[in-house]
Amino acid sequence: METLSLLAGGFAVAMTPLNIGLLLMGCFVGTLLGALPGLGPVNGVAVLIPLTFAFGFDPTSSMILLSAVYFGCMYGGRISSILLNIPGDEPAIMTTLDGYPMAVQGQAANALAISGVASFVGATIAVIGLSLFAPLLARAAIHFGPADYFALYILAFATIGGIAGVDPRKTLLSALIGLLLATVGIDPISGVPRYTFENYHLFDGIEPIVALVGLFAISEILMLLEKTVKDRTKAIPVGSWLPQWGVIWKTRWAMLRGSGVGFVAGVLPGAGASLGSFMAYVTEKQTSNKKGTFGKGDPRGVAAPESGNNAAAGGALIPMLSLGVPGSGTTAVLLAMLISLNVQPGPLLFERQPELVWGLVASLYMANIALLVLNLPMIGVFTRLMMTPTWALMPIVAAVTFVGVYGISNSVFDLEMMVFFGVLGYLLRKLDVSLVPLVLGLLLGGDMERNLRRAMSISDGDWGILIASPISITLYIMTAGFLILSVWLAVRDHKQAQAERMTEG
Amino acid sequence: MGVVIFVVAALYTWQAGDYVITFGDVLGPSVFPVIVGIPMMILSASLVVFPTGQAEWPAPQRMWRQAAALAVLVGYTILLQPLGFPLATFALIALIGIILGGAAWKATLLGALMAPALWALFDQVLGLPLDFLGTLFG
Numbered sequence: 001m002e003t004l005s006l007l008a009g010g011f012a013v014a015m016t017p018l019n020i021g022l023l024l025m026g027c028f029v030g031t032l033l034g035a036l037p038g039l040g041p042v043n044g045v046a047v048l049i050p051l052t053f054a055f056g057f058d059p060t061s062s063m064i065l066l067s068a069v070y071f072g073c074m075y076g077g078r079i080s081s082i083l084l085n086i087p088g089d090e091p092a093i094m095t096t097l098d099g100y101p102m103a104v105q106g107q108a109a110n111a112l113a114i115s116g117v118a119s120f121v122g123a124t125i126a127v128i129g130l131s132l133f134a135p136l137l138a139r140a141a142i143h144f145g146p147a148d149y150f151a152l153y154i155l156a157f158a159t160i161g162g163i164a165g166v167d168p169r170k171t172l173l174s175a176l177i178g179l180l181l182a183t184v185g186i187d188p189i190s191g192v193p194r195y196t197f198e199n200y201h202l203f204d205g206i207e208p209i210v211a212l213v214g215l216f217a218i219s220e221i222l223m224l225l226e227k228t229v230k231d232r233t234k235a236i237p238v239g240s241w242l243p244q245w246g247v248i249w250k251t252r253w254a255m256l257r258g259s260g261v262g263f264v265a266g267v268l269p270g271a272g273a274s275l276g277s278f279m280a281y282v283t284e285k286q287t288s289n290k291k292g293t294f295g296k297g298d299p300r301g302v303a304a305p306e307s308g309n310n311a312a313a314g315g316a317l318i319p320m321l322s323l324g325v326p327g328s329g330t331t332a333v334l335l336a337m338l339i340s341l342n343v344q345p346g347p348l349l350f351e352r353q354p355e356l357v358w359g360l361v362a363s364l365y366m367a368n369i370a371l372l373v374l375n376l377p378m379i380g381v382f383t384r385l386m387m388t389p390t391w392a393l394m395p396i397v398a399a400v401t402f403v404g405v406y407g408i409s410n411s412v413f414d415l416e417m418m419v420f421f422g423v424l425g426y427l428l429r430k431l432d433v434s435l436v437p438l439v440l441g442l443l444l445g446g447d448m449e450r451n452l453r454r455a456m457s458i459s460d461g462d463w464g465i466l467i468a469s470p471i472s473i474t475l476y477i478m479t480a481g482f483l484i485l486s487v488w489l490a491v492r493d494h495k496q497a498q499a500e501r502m503t504e505g
Numbered sequence: 506m507g508v509v510i511f512v513v514a515a516l517y518t519w520q521a522g523d524y525v526i527t528f529g530d531v532l533g534p535s536v537f538p539v540i541v542g543i544p545m546m547i548l549s550a551s552l553v554v555f556p557t558g559q560a561e562w563p564a565p566q567r568m569w570r571q572a573a574a575l576a577v578l579v580g581y582t583i584l585l586q587p588l589g590f591p592l593a594t595f596a597l598i599a600l601i602g603i604i605l606g607g608a609a610w611k612a613t614l615l616g617a618l619m620a621p622a623l624w625a626l627f628d629q630v631l632g633l634p635l636d637f638l639g640t641l642f643g
Contacts, residue, residue, distance in 0.1 A: 226571065391611075402594075403635070406635075412582055
């Protein structure tokens, strides 16, 4: 009941004209960004963050706008998957498997409608889960001491790369680079400037927003340049946009199963929406692929991954809001924005700023309805906009990125930093090093160090305090278990690859 | 690349030793960088010795395009203030568009349309101050 009254308060916050306007704008822009191949939720949100700063919105409104974009991307990604066989963003890869064959068979309208409804089901279930579980987790986390937080951060770094990640060493290295970058600037406890090279621009540390816009948006432009430019495949023409409702109804169980699987995948640290849609598809294939129709245009193969990725996107907000530890790349970017607005997510957020938390949750309910309306009848508009050629799109993205970052500080130095991080991001991506742990390290580094030092001050220099509480011991055991698992998987994959090479040669 | 990271990590750890503070704080500003620096050295060294995955670097021709794009981006940061926002952005959009393979006249047209439009949107409508004319002209 308490949750309901808090939620009602949240709706009061979300219902202001400004917030509704931002919500609708975010939904529209998000769907478009999701639909455009090459721009995913991480890039999309990263490009827009500086703009919300520049306009000086309060944290709640900024969060509503960007979460609407985030959810919108999840809806939009399927459009290009189905019509072009090119995933609009990473989580939509699984949707191409059955969505494109459906479109080829003249069922494009059905595929689009199923995926739209599935997105709605998945996202709504995730938001309901968010309103139920996030406060519980926050209440549990209130007992965490500095040493426990230090342990929690270590767990976050160990898991963010995901189980299916490439070389776990690269993931850890990426997190360490982030931590290294986080120590640049004046040490907040002792006042000693560190690694500033006597450059006064660096005294305040590296602005995370500038760094991550460079890492994601600028590096994306450099990545695009190395691909061959060719005319994009023509979208499959859609005769009628009207779907057959019976087909949608038949996929209801696939949607619910996909939502459940996706939601759990989203809550787990380091998984995120891509894994959510992957697991939802695999589960659905195992349960319902009796006639071998999956991969050939089975409607359930569209419903499951779409509900899965949307549910995971919502689920990933839970650890971000209640622990301050994001579960995916996009939530890491959202965390960056909150920290830069002086909002520290974590258990205290629910007590100190309930209007932000519940306003956001309420607006997510509204965003889902808006997105469903936007995505069913207006699908034709997005299909047309989706065909914007890359040569026209990316320069505008670059220009908007520069305006946003320049608008925060009016500093050319920040623009140069952004380009520098763009090159760094490009090089790391080429070397298969995930950027998400780096961003997480940069964001949490300061806090991690502060908690470590606070713990050591409490114990007067005794390192034993780090493993003195049951919470921290549990967290370390989880970390160790996870690292062993990922190393074991990596070694196994490596051996498999070697064995394959042996048989080929 | 692994070697580069190793060298950076080593310098970083070595530099950390210089940040000494004697009062107030038990750990001081240098311990955390050391905690970060040492595993970084170990990991990067292990990646140099036992590399995994092969990076595919683009063909030289593509590299040139990337270098050109980078030059445009850096040039933009340098010329933004002297030229003013609309002119610099026009050049940015047109040049990146051409590098990305758009027809020259189309990219120029796009830049000519979008640069003033973005300026009007951000400066006039949304109230973000952007120089119309740069220091060079004004």
